[in-house]
Structures are given as structure tokens and as C-alpha cells.
Amino acid sequence: MTSxxxxxxxxxxxxxxxxxLLKGAGALTVTLAAGVTLISPAxxxxxxxxxxxxxxxxxxxxxxxDANKCTVDCEVxxxxxxxxxxxxGHGRPETDPQWIRKVNLKDKKTGVRxxxxxxxxxxxxxxxxxxxxxxxxMKRADGIVLVDKHICIGCRYCMMACPYKAxxxxxxxxxxxxxxxxxxxxxxxxxxFCVHRVDAGRIPACVExxxxxxxxxxxxxxxxxxxxxxxxxxxxxxxxxxxxxxxLEPGVIYRGI
Amino acid sequence: MLAVLLGGxxxxxxxxxxxxxxxxxxxxxxxQCIEPVGTMRRLHGxxxxxxxxxxxxxxxxxxxxxxxxCIACHATTSPDVENGTVRTIQPFCAECHAYAAVTIxxxxxxxxxxxxxxxxxxxxxxxxxxNKRKPWAGKDSSAVALLDSLKAELDKGSPSP
Numbered sequence: 001m002t003s004x005x006x007x008x009x010x011x012x013x014x015x016x017x018x019x020x021l022l023k024g025a026g027a028l029t030v031t032l033a034a035g036v037t038l039i040s041p042a043x044x045x046x047x048x049x050x051x052x053x054x055x056x057x058x059x060x061x062x063x064x065x066d067a068n069k070c071t072v073d074c075e076v077x078x079x080x081x082x083x084x085x086x087x088x089g090h091g092r093p094e095t096d097p098q099w100i101r102k103v104n105l106k107d108k109k110t111g112v113r114x115x116x117x118x119x120x121x122x123x124x125x126x127x128x129x130x131x132x133x134x135x136x137x138m139k140r141a142d143g144i145v146l147v148d149k150h151i152c153i154g155c156r157y158c159m160m161a162c163p164y165k166a167x168x169x170x171x172x173x174x175x176x177x178x179x180x181x182x183x184x185x186x187x188x189x190x191x192x193f194c195v196h197r198v199d200a201g202r203i204p205a206c207v208e209x210x211x212x213x214x215x216x217x218x219x220x221x222x223x224x225x226x227x228x229x230x231x232x233x234x235x236x237x238x239x240x241x242x243x244x245x246x247x248l249e250p251g252v253i254y255r256g257i
Numbered sequence: 258m259l260a261v262l263l264g265g266x267x268x269x270x271x272x273x274x275x276x277x278x279x280x281x282x283x284x285x286x287x288x289q290c291i292e293p294v295g296t297m298r299r300l301h302g303x304x305x306x307x308x309x310x311x312x313x314x315x316x317x318x319x320x321x322x323x324x325x326x327c328i329a330c331h332a333t334t335s336p337d338v339e340n341g342t343v344r345t346i347q348p349f350c351a352e353c354h355a356y357a358a359v360t361i362x363x364x365x366x367x368x369x370x371x372x373x374x375x376x377x378x379x380x381x382x383x384x385x386x387x388n389k390r391k392p393w394a395g396k397d398s399s400a401v402a403l404l405d406s407l408k409a410e411l412d413k414g415s416p417s418p
Contacts, residue, residue, distance in 0.1 A: 051319030054311075140316055148313055149366055179325060179367045184366030199318050 048201035060251065062143075062223035063207070064230050064239065065116055065243075067192055067256035068216035071143050072115040077218065078211030081119075084194065086178045087168075097168035099169040099191045100206060105257075114257055116204065120145055120166040120191035121242065121250030128158035128167065137188075143223075143251050144195050149187040158188055163243050164250075166190050193220075193251075223251065281352040284330045285344060285371075291321055298353075301327075305363075324367060332371035344371035 022188075049055065081100045082088060089096035100119040106112070122145045128137045129145065136152035139145045147158075147167075157165045167190040174183045180196040183189060194204035202208075207218040219232035233239075239255045241248075284290070290297050292304075304322035311317045332344035346369045354361055363369075 049316070049318070052317055055316030084375060140314070142316065146317075148310075148312065150309060150313070174366070176370075177366065179328075179368055179370070179372055182366035182368070187366070195316070199316060 017195070034111040039160055049199065054177050057141040058224060059142040060223040061122070062221065062230050062251040063200065064219040064233055064253045064255060066217045067114050067116045067254055069215040070115050070117070072213050075102055076209045077117050077206035077213040078102060080205040084205035085181045086176070086183065090172060096172045097170060097189060099168065099189070116254060116257060118164060118242070119252065121164050121252040122193060124249030126248065127161040127163070131157040131161040133157065144193045146192055146195065147188050147190065149182065149184060149189070154186040154188065156188060161190065163246060185210060276356065279352040279356040281349050282333045285333050287330045324363065328369060328371055332369065345369040
């Protein structure tokens, strides 16, 4: 994302190595105006709330997924999520938890293939919250949709209501949970936008992994802040949401599908 | 207070009247709990339930009563748990909860293990095969070196513009 005028400021002159670097470094924003300032959106610290402060509706967390950069055989985001949050399969795909999955599509007419990760879409008006009989399914002030497992009774209405098939039911006993990510049999769970990391000023594990290990197809940030990288991208490029016709206004936004 | 209670416990055992009072282990670290012992014994459940709702539903972090903090101080090794190789809080909790016949289910979801050896950093694994897909990896060593130096600069923190 370097403008031509910025490239002129680069010293030494652009050589093949630097060209390759700039081509490859889609994840890095290299601003070379007054002096040299390098900002990686993925590494840029998101604002940390003060201790004791509740999440605020001034912030609307969002995730932009650029399907043009994502590739069919890459599962770095899925592996990162699994490792970070400690969910794993038992070789039973029908019942195994799945917080994030790769969906591969092919247009039969043109042959074009597209691959995209799908997880909880963190809707503005989440149907899972509407149907929950106990109030366990909830949306935090900053737009992150969570399950309060303390009061979840495992009825799975939310799983039926979710048009994205984003939630999983824990069918088996769980041991060795991560300290920051309690999980237990008989409750429903889904992507949390890595809320424990976001509250600590970090970005979700999938975004970090994609940026550092794969193609930089994921951008996380505050959709309410016009100066955030995700807001800039959303205002510059045509984007959509999956099943936008449902009007759920998800926080997960796709480009290139 | 604790000493009085423990003294009472041993006295009742000696007298042989009824079930011996629970004798929870001393904290693994720290000399002083966040509230007086008597208050904690009565109200720790209230504190935890109140704060868990604030933390999960409102996103309030870093307040006083935290299950992780209980575990940090009170988790102990026990020969019954993984041959005493890890510190867990379950033996401490069970001491009184078994006596009072109160079943808690905190640890069907939360881990009771202390975080002594748990890394809090990023947990995603290194996948060498994916590094090949980086357009710059393995093709242009000077570009890789330049990128590494840029990353090092980023790690140091970027200068203000």
C-alpha cells in the first residue's frame, strides 16, 4: 500500500530486492514521509482499556478478510485458533468443535476458485442472542458476541439460529484448558475474536498468524475509528458480508467474494 | 484465626467427636489474602460470581477477585494429581467443599493449574511449509534480510512521525 510518491522517497534507489520486499510485504504499511515510519497494522497496538473499565460501544471490533490474498490450501488461521484456544477434534467431524473453518468455492463456469475462513461473524443483531432462553448468548458493548458458559444450558438453539453455522457444542470432556479460555462439556462455544487478547491490546491469533506466517489476508480493528487500517480498507474497496441479505450486519467483512 | 481454627480441628480429632474439621493447606505463596480469612471463607463464592459476570459480560478486567489469582497463590501439589508434578487448586478447594458437601463445577471448564510454566505469549505454531509460500522466502536473500531488519525496527517500536 505504498503510494508512488512515497516510493520516490526510498533510498537507496528501488532495486529488485526492495521491489520483492514491497510486493511481499502486503502486510506491512511502509510510510516514508518525514523520516522513516514503519507501521504494521497487524502489530500496531490496539487501544487497551484501563483496568476496571468496561468495554465501550465507542468501539466496534471488525475483521476484514481479503479472499484475493487467501489461498485454498492454507490453514494457518485455523491451526493458530486451535492452538491458541485449545479446541481440538477427536476425528469425529460431525460433533467436533470448529471455531473457524476454511471454505473453498469454485465457480463452475469460469473455474475461478476462492477460499475464505469462516468463523463467528459477530453480528450487530445476532440471531443467536435473540433465541437464547437463558441469556447466555450475548453481545458485548464493543460488538464481540460471546457465550456466557456459566449460564449456558447447552440447548443449542443458538446453533440452529446461526445462519453461518459458526457455533459448536462441546460433546466430550475437556481437560487441560487454557487458563484464559475455559471450555467445558455441555456448553456451546464459538470464536470470541480472541477476547482475552483484544482486552490486553493484542490482535486475534488468526490475524497474527496470517500476517506473520501466511499472506496477510486478515485485518482486525475498530470499524468505528475512521483512522484504523480496517476502516481505511473498507472505505477504499468494495466489500461484502456473507448472507448480507439477512441484514445481520456482521463485524466480519469479506473482500473479493 | 486460621491458627485457632486449626487448633480447634486437632482438638476435635483428639477428642474423637464427629468428622474432623477441614484443614486446607497454607498458601503456596503470599502471606496475606486479599480479604481477612474469615471474610474469604464466607464470601469467596459471592466475590467470584459477581466478578465473573462483570468480566465476561462487560469486559471489565483486572479487578480484585479473580479465580486466576486464587490459583496463583493457593494451588498446591498433591500426590493425587498427576503424581504431584503440577500445582493445582482443586485439593485446596476440595478440603472444605467435601466437608460441607457443596459441589462446585468451576473446574469442569476452568483449568485449576497454576500458570508457573504456562507461556502467555502467542501460541500459534511454526509451520515451515507455509514459509515457502511467502513470496519473498527462499528467493531473494537480500529482501529477506531487509524484511528482518524492518521487523527488528518494528519490534523496537516505530519513531513518532
